[in-house]
Amino acid sequence: MEKILVIGPASQLLGIRIRRELGIKSVNTETKIFPDGENYLRINIDDENLIKNKEVIILQSMGPSSRVNQNARFLELLMMIDSVKVMGAYKISVIVPYLAYARQDKIFRVGECTFAKNILKVINSLGIDEFLTVDIHNPDVLEELSCKAINIDSMSILAEYIQSRGAKDIVVVSPDKGAIERSKAFAHHFGEKVPVDYFDKIRDLKTGEITMKGQLSLKNRDVVIADDIIATGGTMAQAIKLAKESGANKIFAVATHALMLQQATYRILDAGADEIIGTDSIDNEMAKVSLVKVITDYLKNN
Numbered sequence: 001m002e003k004i005l006v007i008g009p010a011s012q013l014l015g016i017r018i019r020r021e022l023g024i025k026s027v028n029t030e031t032k033i034f035p036d037g038e039n040y041l042r043i044n045i046d047d048e049n050l051i052k053n054k055e056v057i058i059l060q061s062m063g064p065s066s067r068v069n070q071n072a073r074f075l076e077l078l079m080m081i082d083s084v085k086v087m088g089a090y091k092i093s094v095i096v097p098y099l100a101y102a103r104q105d106k107i108f109r110v111g112e113c114t115f116a117k118n119i120l121k122v123i124n125s126l127g128i129d130e131f132l133t134v135d136i137h138n139p140d141v142l143e144e145l146s147c148k149a150i151n152i153d154s155m156s157i158l159a160e161y162i163q164s165r166g167a168k169d170i171v172v173v174s175p176d177k178g179a180i181e182r183s184k185a186f187a188h189h190f191g192e193k194v195p196v197d198y199f200d201k202i203r204d205l206k207t208g209e210i211t212m213k214g215q216l217s218l219k220n221r222d223v224v225i226a227d228d229i230i231a232t233g234g235t236m237a238q239a240i241k242l243a244k245e246s247g248a249n250k251i252f253a254v255a256t257h258a259l260m261l262q263q264a265t266y267r268i269l270d271a272g273a274d275e276i277i278g279t280d281s282i283d284n285e286m287a288k289v290s291l292v293k294v295i296t297d298y299l300k301n302n
């Protein structure tokens with residue numbers, strides 16, 4: 001059955017790369033914001049037969065941009081799904097490389113909700129066949145989906161890029177004890193014996209402020225600090241500062257979803273990073289590694 005890719009406004013770069021790699025047709029969307037603030041989206045086609053009875057792949061990341069925030073990205077995604085349903089899509093696969101709200105995966109304080117789960121419940125309620133995301137903050141939340149759900153791992157391609165930058169005597173450092181398992185898995189991509197360590201990060205649940213502690217043996221080692229998300233850069237900057245104090249040589253600040261909000265770039269480079277590396281999950285200047293291979297490998301084989 002013919003496949004067609006619907007490229008959402010938040011994923012134009014990755015979308016074109018996926019279309020080229022798969023050799024399939026794609027369509028984009030038309031968006032605007034009405035004077036009252038409501039979002040509008042239409043799939044940019046004149047003939048609904050392009051969608052009718054086709055296997056439709058929808059691609060829309062949910063990172064905020066200078067134009068719209070993640071709430072708008074979410075609404076745009078829902079509109080894309082609903083539009084292709086109305087036009088009679090046969091199968092709907094939804095790819096959301098960066099899932100906004102993924103960090104609200106637990107109740108940290110009384111009165112909160114686990115909104116990551118609700119975001120997925122809403123997407124699921126529209127009746128999709130398959131959901132793909134990349135390095136989601138907590139894969140457990142995917143259990144909310146009744147359709148097939150896949151969390152694609154981008155570690156191999158990130159590691160390949162870092163090696164191409166000439167990193168030597170690598171130590172992988174997790175900026176948070178909670179992410180140590182992920183860092184261990186990441187370290188395997190650099191070799192069997194690559195050491196992994198972590199700093200202790202404590203977040204004040206009321207103010208959101210973080211403090212980090214730790215002294216590691218990093219003398220003359222190239223350090224890869226890996227996280228799923230760089231938002232304001234506060235976590236990464238503190239880890240870099242401690243890594244420098246621990247004697248690190250080069251420091252690579254790596255995140256699958258480098259949102260780079262506020263002064264994140266300044267903070268991270270000012271703290272002493274040699275390079276900031278992100279993927280095209282987010283269309284920005286840190287998107288040095290493309291997710292095209294890991295996503296299309298999955299799509300070609302399923």
Ligand code: R5P
Binds near residue numbers: 103137232233235
């Ligand atoms: C939190 O648990 C995440 O894994 C990241 O460490 C965090 O979201 C980064 O946020 P920021 O860049 O604002 O410190």
